[in-house]
Amino acid sequence: MIDQATTRIRYADPMERYAESAWRKFEFIDHADLSIITHYFGIRILHRSLSNEMKGAYIITPKGRSVIVLRKFDPPVQQRWTLAHEIGHHILRKPMDRGRICAYGLKESNPKIEKRCNRFAAALLMPHWVVKEEFERLAGNPTGRIFIMAERFGVSISAMRYRLRELGLTKFAK
Numbered sequence: 748m749i750d751q752a753t754t755r756i757r758y759a760d761p762m763e764r765y766a767e768s769a770w771r772k773f774e775f776i777d778h779a780d781l782s783i784i785t786h787y788f789g790i791r792i793l794h795r796s797l798s799n800e801m802k803g804a805y806i807i808t809p810k811g812r813s814v815i816v817l818r819k820f821d822p823p824v825q826q827r828w829t830l831a832h833e834i835g836h837h838i839l840r841k842p843m844d845r846g847r848i849c850a851y852g853l854k855e856s857n858p859k860i861e862k863r864c865n866r867f868a869a870a871l872l873m874p875h876w877v878v879k880e881e882f883e884r885l886a887g888n889p890t891g892r893i894f895i896m897a898e899r900f901g902v903s904i905s906a907m908r909y910r911l912r913e914l915g916l917t918k919f920a921k
Contacts, residue, residue, distance in 0.1 A: 758870075762835060762863050766870035770877075778901060779871050781830050785815070788837055790828070805836035805849040815835050824903045831871045835864030846881035860901035873900050873910045883914055 758764045770774070775782050785792060790813045797803070797818040802825070804816040815833040817826045836849045839860065849860070881899060885892040897907040 754842070760863055760866045762838070762867040763870035766867045767874045767886060768836075769871060770874055777877075778899070779831070779874075781827065781834065781871075784834055785830070788813065788834070790815055790834070790837060792817065794826075796820070803833050805833040805840075806856055807840060813840075822895075824901060824906075827872065827901045828903070830907060831868035832864045834871070835867035836860075838867065839863065868911050869906070869913070872902055874905070875914055878910060878914060882911065 769779065773780070773787070783920065793814060793816045795816050797820070802818055804822070805812040806816065808814060814832060815837075817829055817833075821829070825889060833849070878896070878900075881896055882892070885895055888895065893904060893907055893911070895903045896911075900907065902910075
């Protein structure tokens with residue numbers, strides 16, 4: 748059982764705290780089920796062919812409905828990351844954003860908002876207390892640990908390495 752109460756962390760962005768609170772709200776145990784979150788928010792998911800530079804998009808239709816578009820040929824771990832990132836855009840949206848499109852991966856995007864959505868995605872997919880618990884549990888397998896953890900959290904190896912570094916577990920995350 749994971750005990751969040753004994754773990755203290757300083758959040759760089761309130762979006763991280765919000766992402767991790769989803770674990771309590773939706774009673775996730777070992778991984779974040781993004782379909783539960785998208786269903787809760789009423790977000791429609793579409794898989795489409797997108798340009799190589801565009802990883803995904805969050806769209807608010809003129810009627811105020813939320814749609815997330817994922818690049819259909821991306822590997823599952825990339826689609827999972829992009830979906831979590833785009834859920835971050837949904838949380839940051841404003842009522843007056845109708846008809847707006849937030850495209851993930853394009854150079855014209857707002858870097859500050861994109862960074863916040865990436866922080867949200869990392870905290871949602873790899874909450875600090877679960878990562879630290881798993882890291883300790885796998886201490887006896889230092890060579891395979893990062894691969895096992897990446898698979899467990901459904902993220903890429905590079906995303907897992909980055910999160911480990913971010914959480915101060917740098918001895919391993921090279």
